[in-house]
Amino acid sequence: AQKVTQAQTEISVVEKEDVTLDCVYETRDTTYYLFWYKQPPSGELVFLIRRNSFDEQNEISGRYSWNFQKSTSSFNFTITASQVVDSAVYFCALSEALQIQETSGSRLTFGEGTQLTVNP
Amino acid sequence: KAGVTQTPRYLIKTRGQQVTLSCSPISGHRSVSWYQQTPGQGLQFLFEYFSETQRNKGNFPGRFSGRQFSNSRSEMNVSTLELGDSALYLCASSLLGSYSYNEQFFGPGTRLTVL
Numbered sequence: 001a002q003k004v005t006q007a008q009t010e011i012s013v014v015e016k017e018d019v020t021l022d023c024v025y026e027t028r029d030t031t032y033y034l035f036w037y038k039q040p041p042s043g044e045l046v047f048l049i050r051r052n053s054f055d056e057q058n059e060i061s062g063r064y065s066w067n068f069q070k071s072t073s074s075f076n077f078t079i080t081a082s083q084v085v086d087s088a089v090y091f092c093a094l095s096e097a098l099q100i101q102e103t104s105g106s107r108l109t110f111g112e113g114t115q116l117t118v119n120p
Numbered sequence: 121k122a123g124v125t126q127t128p129r130y131l132i133k134t135r136g137q138q139v140t141l142s143c144s145p146i147s148g149h150r151s152v153s154w155y156q157q158t159p160g161q162g163l164q165f166l167f168e169y170f171s172e173t174q175r176n177k178g179n180f181p182g183r184f185s186g187r188q189f190s191n192s193r194s195e196m197n198v199s200t201l202e203l204g205d206s207a208l209y210l211c212a213s214s215l216l217g218s219y220s221y222n223e224q225f226f227g228p229g230t231r232l233t234v235l
Contacts, residue, residue, distance in 0.1 A: 044228045045210065107178070110163035
């Protein structure tokens with residue numbers, strides 16, 4: 001069974017602070033994918049990043065960076081110099097790769113989410 | 121390119137009624153997945169449809185069902201509504217290729233309230 005744990009329920013920071021959101025996952029699969037999504041108050045989930053289990057390189061995109069460590073089953077997300085617009089609920093998710101004929105499908109297992117509030 | 125659209129955006133029903141929610145995926149996307157989001161259970165996978173066939177199903181009772189049409193649009197139905205069915209129902213579409221994974225793009229959701 002797959003499981004994603006986001007131990008931080010709520011985080012509150014002051015603008016320009018750096019903040020790291022933790023994500024720990026469990027899976028029996030050797031091939032899997034990890035994701036981060038952002039959910040602003042409007043409710044729509046916004047895709048941020050995808051990582052597959054064979055690629056442990058860290059990634060940086062602007063103020064966002066991700067640290068994937070297979071040895072500890074963690075996929076942490078850091079926002080540098082946070083801004084008020086970063087306030088949202090952030091979800092980490094895991095997907096196994098289901099091979100069905102010539103197409104692949106999957107379903108996402110989400111963590112509980114971390115409510116990030118950035119205060120001015 | 122238009123994103124994933126869901127209708128209606130808000131819905132109020134009473135216990136025992138049934139409801140149908142609609143999802144139109146991004147043009148060209150063939151897979152549609154449905155998720156339920158509640159404060160208590162978080163985001164949970166309901167089912168996935170691909171080429172009008174249900175390929176994957178979460179752990180929900182049979183009151184929850186869905187279907188996909190030839191144009192990839194999808195509907196989900198909940199019969200005999202219970203108070204606990206109050207939730208945000210999110211639809212996601214993806215463009216599936218051979219042995220590759222594609223991101224799921226989510227719609228704005230339908231907020232269902234059961235009274």
